[in-house]
Amino acid sequence: MAKPYARLAAAVAIASALAIGLKMSPLPAATLAPAAQLGAPAPAFTAKDISGRAVSLHDYRGKTVILEWTNDGCPFVGKHYNSGNMQALQRRFTAVGDIWLTIASSAPGEQGYVTPAKARADIARWHAAPSDFLLDPDGVVGHLYGAKATPTMVVIKPDGTLAYIGAIDDKASVDLGDVKTAKNYVVAALDELAAGKVVAVPATQAYGCSIKYKTS
Numbered sequence: 001m002a003k004p005y006a007r008l009a010a011a012v013a014i015a016s017a018l019a020i021g022l023k024m025s026p027l028p029a030a031t032l033a034p035a036a037q038l039g040a041p042a043p044a045f046t047a048k049d050i051s052g053r054a055v056s057l058h059d060y061r062g063k064t065v066i067l068e069w070t071n072d073g074c075p076f077v078g079k080h081y082n083s084g085n086m087q088a089l090q091r092r093f094t095a096v097g098d099i100w101l102t103i104a105s106s107a108p109g110e111q112g113y114v115t116p117a118k119a120r121a122d123i124a125r126w127h128a129a130p131s132d133f134l135l136d137p138d139g140v141v142g143h144l145y146g147a148k149a150t151p152t153m154v155v156i157k158p159d160g161t162l163a164y165i166g167a168i169d170d171k172a173s174v175d176l177g178d179v180k181t182a183k184n185y186v187v188a189a190l191d192e193l194a195a196g197k198v199v200a201v202p203a204t205q206a207y208g209c210s211i212k213y214k215t216s
Helices: 002-022 075-082 087-093 117-124 140-144 187-196
Strands: 048-049 054-056 063-069 099-105 132-135 154-155 162-166
Touching: 048 132, 063 087, 075 087, 075 099, 087 187, 117 132, 154 187
Parallel strands: 063 099, 099 132
Antiparallel strands: 048 054, 063 154, 154 162
């Protein structure tokens, strides 16, 4: 009679190990939420920034807007900041007039949640250069765009339509060295839009750490 119980215990142990391992594994793409459809108007939102100002997507009508979901405790996010990649992209595209909005959608008490002071400290530590940093502790903006992992990236055209959603690049790792050899989907989308072309790859699988949304 001991064997069935032994097999059950082994199965539980394996399941537990897999669950632990999955916490740091690349996550599947943030499935497009019903509100966020490629080629359709990007979901409208208003959120407070770290200075307490209400910021609306509509404020930037006529501009290309990049949304970046972040989590300062996520090693996948850390790869892009510790390598200097994310900051370089922020500076490159805001220099030509694009708007870059960094968004934290983790719930209070969860990994990735930041207060305004903590967000400012992260910006200073990483020498980040977004146009603004938005706080979304209730997860309203994140759910509108179906964001499930950090970093999830979104590109919105000047006419307000959704042009790209998904991963920042095609190297789902935490290795800083992979940044140099990766195909950057965000750069490709923005360069294609600037050239008047159709975005060749409009949606990909976002990889990274799960966004810890508010559950109640």
